[in-house]
Amino acid sequence: MLRIFQFLYSLRVFLLFISLEVIAIWLIVGNNSPQGAAFFNSSNAIIGSALKTQSDVTDFFSLAEANDALVSENASLMQTLRRIRTVPDSIDFQLDSLLNATYEFKSARVISNSLRFSQNHLTINKGTVDGIKVGMGVFNHEGIVGRVKTVSKNYSVAISLLNTGLLVSSKMKSNDVFGSVNWDGKNSKQAKMLYVPRHVNAKVGDTIITSGFNAVFPEGIKVGIISSVSQGKDPNYLDILLDLSTDFSQVSYIYLVENTQSEELDSLYIKSELTNEF
Amino acid sequence: MSFKSLVTFIVLGLIQILLLKNLALFGIAFCFLYLISILNFPTAIPTIPLLLISFILGLTIDVFYETIGIHALSATFLAFLRPFWLKALSPSGGYDDTSNPTIAEMGIGWYISYAWPLVFCFCLLFFSADQWGTGRFLNALNKSFFSSTFTVLLAIIVQLIFFKRRRDI
Numbered sequence: 001m002l003r004i005f006q007f008l009y010s011l012r013v014f015l016l017f018i019s020l021e022v023i024a025i026w027l028i029v030g031n032n033s034p035q036g037a038a039f040f041n042s043s044n045a046i047i048g049s050a051l052k053t054q055s056d057v058t059d060f061f062s063l064a065e066a067n068d069a070l071v072s073e074n075a076s077l078m079q080t081l082r083r084i085r086t087v088p089d090s091i092d093f094q095l096d097s098l099l100n101a102t103y104e105f106k107s108a109r110v111i112s113n114s115l116r117f118s119q120n121h122l123t124i125n126k127g128t129v130d131g132i133k134v135g136m137g138v139f140n141h142e143g144i145v146g147r148v149k150t151v152s153k154n155y156s157v158a159i160s161l162l163n164t165g166l167l168v169s170s171k172m173k174s175n176d177v178f179g180s181v182n183w184d185g186k187n188s189k190q191a192k193m194l195y196v197p198r199h200v201n202a203k204v205g206d207t208i209i210t211s212g213f214n215a216v217f218p219e220g221i222k223v224g225i226i227s228s229v230s231q232g233k234d235p236n237y238l239d240i241l242l243d244l245s246t247d248f249s250q251v252s253y254i255y256l257v258e259n260t261q262s263e264e265l266d267s268l269y270i271k272s273e274l275t276n277e278f
Numbered sequence: 279m280s281f282k283s284l285v286t287f288i289v290l291g292l293i294q295i296l297l298l299k300n301l302a303l304f305g306i307a308f309c310f311l312y313l314i315s316i317l318n319f320p321t322a323i324p325t326i327p328l329l330l331i332s333f334i335l336g337l338t339i340d341v342f343y344e345t346i347g348i349h350a351l352s353a354t355f356l357a358f359l360r361p362f363w364l365k366a367l368s369p370s371g372g373y374d375d376t377s378n379p380t381i382a383e384m385g386i387g388w389y390i391s392y393a394w395p396l397v398f399c400f401c402l403l404f405f406s407a408d409q410w411g412t413g414r415f416l417n418a419l420n421k422s423f424f425s426s427t428f429t430v431l432l433a434i435i436v437q438l439i440f441f442k443r444r445r446d447i
Contacts (some may be wrong), residue, residue: 013325017358020333024354027337027347028407 068109071253075105078255082218103218106131106256113160115188115248120160122146124254127154135216137257143222143245144168144210145254162188162248169214170223173207175200181208181223181242188248191224193240200238202229208242215262287315291335295342306421307428312339313400314433316357317393318380321373325361332357352404356396367392381437393433398426 008015082103108130112123126132128151138145138158146160147168159166164185170193171178179196193208206226212219224242232239259265294312302308316332336353340346364379367388381389401422409418 013329013358016326016329017354020329020354021351024333024336024347024351027340028351030346 067253068107071107071109071255075107075255078105079103102259102261104258104260106136106258107253108132108256109253110251111155113248113251115162119165120162120248121149122158122160122251122254124148124156124158124256125154126256127152127156129153132156132256133258135258135262137217137221138254139217139221139257140246140251140254142247143224144217145246145248145251147216148256160248161191161244161246167194168217168223169211170208171211172202172226173209174203177202178211178213179240189244190227191242191244193226193242194237196238196240198231198236198238202226202238202240204229215259215265216257218257218259283315283318287335290315291338294339299343303424303428307424308401308421309432310397310400310404310425310429311432311436313353313356313397313429314436316353316360317396317433318378320376320378321364322376325358328357328360329354348404348407351407352400355403356400359396359399363392363396380441381434382441386434389434389437390430394426394430397429397433398422401425401429 106126108124108126110122111125114120114122122138122145124132124138132148132151134148134151136148138147144161146158146163147166148156148158150157161168161181162183164183167180167182169178170181177196177200179193181191181193183191196202204226208223208226210217210219210221210223222245224244226240227243228241230239290312294310298309298311312335316328316335319328319331332353333350336350337347339353340349343349364373377383379389379392384392402418405418405421405425406415409415
């Protein structure tokens with residue numbers, strides 16, 4: 001008996017090696033079956049948090065790419081959403097023309113921006129190569145930003161809403177009264193809504209959204225919130241001041257929107273000898 | 279095991295988990311830098327503690343790699359082979375009790391002939407276990423060759439840069 005133990009003792013290293021390898025193989029096999037070794041994997045809280053910290057760090061370096069991807073995905077989603085949301089009235093329309101996508105969305109990044117002038121412009125990192133056209137509307141997740149003015153091959157320049165030359169057709173959300181939003185060149189956080197008749201009951205705190213009349217922006221993009229209403233000098237119109245919803249000092253990722261039927265609309269206006277005042 | 283080598287041990291493990299886990303040159307050359315800490319234990323260390331340490335280290339790495347058991351299997355195998363290989367490579371006078379099988383003490387040529395075959399065995403077992411049942415042994419051989427070369431290369435670089443040459447005696 002003693003000799004057996006002595007023999008085993010002399011083999012102890014090999015026996016330990018074999019037993020450890022058997023444990024390892026048992027773990028490998030057990031882990032490959034669905035129920036096996038559930039404890040030793042990354043769903044474990046400590047290991048999970050370690051891996052999450054690691055991916056947090058590594059993800060940080062790909063943040064810019066991720067953002068780009070998200071923005072372009074958003075643009076395509078918006079297009080789909082708008083197609084779905086166009087709900088017909090109770091009148092029996094031909095659905096095929098109604099459900100056509102009227103607006104096309106693109107995404108881009110602002111590479112330079114100004115706030116301090118009265119004619120402010122944005123430079124966008126996409127141009128004709130990416131399908132950007134003159135006259136496209138520019139907005140971001142906060143609200144309206146501007147309108148494309150000139151396009152080069154790879155870049156384009158947009159007139160910012162903070163430009164005294166840009167009028168945006170908009171309306172009050174609560175009562176659908178429309179007017180034009182224009183920046184007065186004073187404060188980069190505020191703009192004015194023009195051409196709202198005096199009899200209109202405009203309330204402070206009401207949201208201003210785009211009206212969809214000018215065929216640049218689809219209806220319902222946020223412009224701002226009314227901060228003050230007063231009877232101004234003009235005998236016909238109210239003096240409405242609004243806080244812009246877009247923070248122009250932080251505009252970086254933007255969407256561009258194109259009305260695919262704007263040519264048809266324009267030719268219709270010309271035919272009927274109207275000027276689209278919006 | 280001194281405090282310094284314990285720190286090295288932990289740092290190498292962390293580097294393996296956090297950085298090298300996602301690294302694979304051309305999709306075939308993986309790096310198992312944590313093997314340095316097994317390879318560089320003093321020559322006089324008894325085999326049983328070495329086996330246990332390797333097994334636990336391998337299991338720890340496994341948990342993060344989501345390959346439960348495979349690293350443990352291969353690392354234990356490496357630790358088992360190490361004493362035999364050390365004996366085969368022993369210089370004419372034998373090893374000192376305090377000597378370490380590192381570049382600083384034994385030189386680059388000896389270190390390559392010591393580390394590369396061991397790491398290759400590790401890799402061969404690792405990739406065979408990894409691809410078990412797929413019947414792509416040639417692929418495992420290919421990966422093992424490049425991975426072990428890459429690992430030893432990086433191990434040499436790391437030692438030359440970070441491990442100070444011992445100046446006493």
